[in-house]
Amino acid sequence: MTSAETAYPEALPLPAENPFAARWETPFRLPPFAAIKPEHIRPAFDAALAKHKDEIAAIVADPAAPDFENTIEALERAGRALSRVGGVFYNLTGADTNEALQAIEREMSPIASRHWSAIMMNEGLFARVDAVNAKGAALGLDAEQARLLERTYKGFIRSGAKLNPEDKKRLAAINERLAGLGTQFSQNVLKDESSYALLIEDEAGLAGLPEFLKAAMARAAADRGKPGQHAVTLSRSIIEPFLTFSTRRDLREEAFIAWSKRGENGGESDNRAIVAEMVKLRAEKAKLLGYPTFAHFKLDDAMAKTPEHVRGLLELVWKPAKARAAREAAELAALAQSEGENGPIRPWDWRHYAEKVRQKTYALDEAVLKPYLQLDRVRQAAFDVAGKLFGLSFAERPELVGYHPDVRIFEVTETASGRHIGLFVGDYFARASKRSGAWMSAFRGQRKLDGETRPIIVNVCNFAKPAEGEPALLSLDDARTLFHEFGHALHGLLSDVTYGSLAGTSVARDFVELPSQLYEHWFLTREVMRNYCLHAETGEPIPEALIEKIEKAQTFNQGFSTVEYTSSALVDLAFHSLEAPAEVDPLAFEAEELARIGMPAEITMRHRTPHFTHVFSGDGYSAGYYSYLWSEVMDADAFNAFIETGDVFSPAVAEKLKRYIYSAGDTRDAAEAYTLFRGRLPTPDALLEKRGLAA
CATH class of the missing domain: 1.10.1370.40 (Neurolysin; domain 3)
Structure with a gap:
């Protein structure tokens, strides 16, 4: 050498x-x-x-x-x-x-x-x-x-x-096949997403849509070579507001079905056979390694430890969520009937009528709120919260070249000393070359072995790109997503360990969502909203009355949200709790599990099986989609640690949060880390209260 x-x-x-x-x-x-x-x-x-x-x-x-x-x-x-x-x-x-x-x-x-x-x-x-x-x-x-x-x-x-040599050979073959299947699954979903567009050529097809959405759809159509038209794409930043605002029920149904059927359209991009084979191979892998099911194998290395503990939490939430969703559905049906729609509420109707109920109940209109949620200002809010909590500063470095023109790169430093902490890469807009969703990743992780290596962390989102020269406007959910992914980014940036394999987000899967979900809380504080939610046209700060409406509406539609999430987690757990599946029909199995838990007909899973990339594009969240809820038990309790001091930026609590959670990586067991921060482990009480599901 x-x-x-x-x-x-x-x-x-x-x-x-x-x-x-x-x-x-x-x-x-x-x-x-x-x-x-x-x-x-x-x-x-x-x-x-x-x-x-x-x-x-x-x-x-x-x-x-x-x-x-x-x-x-x-x-x-x-x-x-x-x-x-x-x-x-x-x-x-x-x-x-x-x-x-x-x-x-x-x-x-x-x-x-x-x-x-x-x-x-x-x-x-x-x-x-x-x-x-x-x-x-x-x-x-x-x-x-x-x-x-x-x-x-x-x-x-x-x-x-x-394992013995023969079993090692078989396990290696299973791993190799699973890797190939996971890659194909992900590429198939991207193909279905990027190839679909519902093109609207006349004004009648735009009925009910606010200007910000029409502008985003016009941009999407132009990007697909159809200038002068409007495109409904399968990016959440377009499909969800379209389902919310469009008064054209026929178009809502057409778009929703396309969204729901990603990965099950027949042909080369169909994922049903891939799911069936992956479930079978994962079960066999678990047996080789001495576990009764793949869920037992995956959870043995998580905070939850057993499928029984996971199922217990999910079912604790499922019952009150389903009851609340039933009340919500009845309210939506009553409103629909008052407008002359006498049929049952269907999945493509829920968001539309829920928005009307929200406007009626809370006078909170997404179209009115959105101009106050400019991407650049929400991102700056995320940066400045990190400054207050953890002493960080962010400076854009426009001379640094990213992998796409939309990418922006920021140097992160320690405010007090000027010490370089890392680079933060922001990639926020949807495009056909990008898979759906939002995530944090690293081009380089942190370590101190053989000299200090500082991280390069990236956040990727899929917000609708605005017309040239116009500000990018976010929904409330988009703003939360930005803060969520930035919480992950801070977990990578603040990492302060010697060994790279223990750095940053290399923690138990059901602990990794704590820093991200916890960070979301700060966006909804009055301190942040007053200073960063300024109207895109007038520059006026968001009115106090609108902040109050947002606060009052926090538990609105939580039956729906909790049901669509929890049903996905229960189906994931059910697939991976199979002991020795011979042949699995993924859609039939999904339907059977949904029938077992009593899934409301008006709601679909947040991620139906053929496009459930969290679970089938790799092993990351397989038997682990429950992790968001498990971490939410902790994040609701953890934010209360700040609330209890009377200061959401309490320096003493922030210092413990940084030391034991954000900078510690996997240097200790997750339960021990949380206990060092909070003094005890949490109970689900704060979660149920946060979601409005408490008895």
Whole structure:
């Protein structure tokens, strides 16, 4: 190994024109996006995989007795080149993909799976990890080192390190197949989303729509080569307000069915067979690893620990949510009948009549509220709250080039010292090359092993892009989403740990949503709304009366919201609680589970199975969609810690929040971390009160 390779482990032996051949000397070592082409990716992956194999082989071949440094820390050092390539590639495939990148993604998913299976099932490597783990307390490790050893050892066990050779081979084959299926699932959903547009050519089709929505639909049509028309797309920032405001029931029905049937339209993009195979393979994987079901396997490494605990929380919420939804449905039906619509409320009607009830009950009109929610100001509010709570400053760096013209990049510093904390990348507008939803990811994570490495964190959303020169206006839900994803971003930016595998959001799945959901609370405080919700045309601050209406309406429609979410979580849990499924018809199984729980006919799951990317585009939230509710138990209680002081920016509470939650990564057990912050574990009481479901 040359001295250059030692100094710059992320550099790869590639032709000089490949950007991955050298250490990036860009500001903050930001990926040189303009120079990275699809043709550079596959050679970079091949070289990075080979380099990682060599690094692993060197650990196994080390003649010295296994110890923490030459085995556990050596594993932490290995694979940095692969992380750099993957950090760029997988972020692009989610946020700005194309056919060339998708082809590479399909090629790489089984290759990457084989690579990681070979490492995690390597007998010589596990023997060294096992030997270090056996020494336990005798090693004299500090708390973070002990946690790293614990997590590394458990990771090998959960990856099949103790299986016999035949079972290892089968598990590797299952993992490889699941990786390929997950990639195809995600690409199929994106294909259905990006290929659909309900084009409206006449004014009659726009009946009831506010100007902000018509402008967004005009922009969407123009982007699809249809200037002068209006397009209803399957981006939530367009489809949901269309379903809310359109008085054309026929068009609402047509658009809703297209939205609901993503992934089940027949042809190459149909996901039903993929779901059936994934459920079967996951159950087999769990059995190989000694668990009765895949849900038991996944939850064993989460806060919840067992499917029974998860089901208990979901059913605790389900009963009052369903009762409240029934009352809401009756109210909507009464309003519809008063307007001459005598049929039952259908799923494409709910948002439309709910908005009318909200206006009637609370005098809160989304079209009136929206001009006060400018994207730039809501984002600045998120930045300034982080300044008050955690002492951070954000400065846009327009000279830094992102991967798309819409991307904006900000340097994050510590206000008091000016110390560089990281880069924050904001990518907010919907486009055909971006998968739906909103998420946080990292181009580079934080670590301090072998010198300080600061993170590059990205938030990706799908807000409607405004006409040229016009401000982007958000809905209340959009604004909450921005704060939610920024909470995740802070979890990555504030990370302050030694080992990268424990950094930032690398925590239990049902704990990872706490920092994000907790952060949402600050947007709705009067301190934030008064200062940042200024009218887009007049500059006037949001009226106090409107803030009061927002506050009073917080529990409005919560029966609907809780039912559509909880039903999705229950269906996810049911799929992954199957012990030995032979053949599963996904839609029939979904229908059976919904019938079992008594799903209201007026509401559909938030994510129906054929497009449930949280669960089937990878293993991230499989048997884990409940996590949002589990974390909500904590976030409702955690914000009360501030409320109890009389100061929503209490420095003492914020300092504990930063120390034990936002900056600590996975350096301790999640329950211990929460208890250190709050002094106790929470009960569901605050959650039920927050959602208006308390008895």
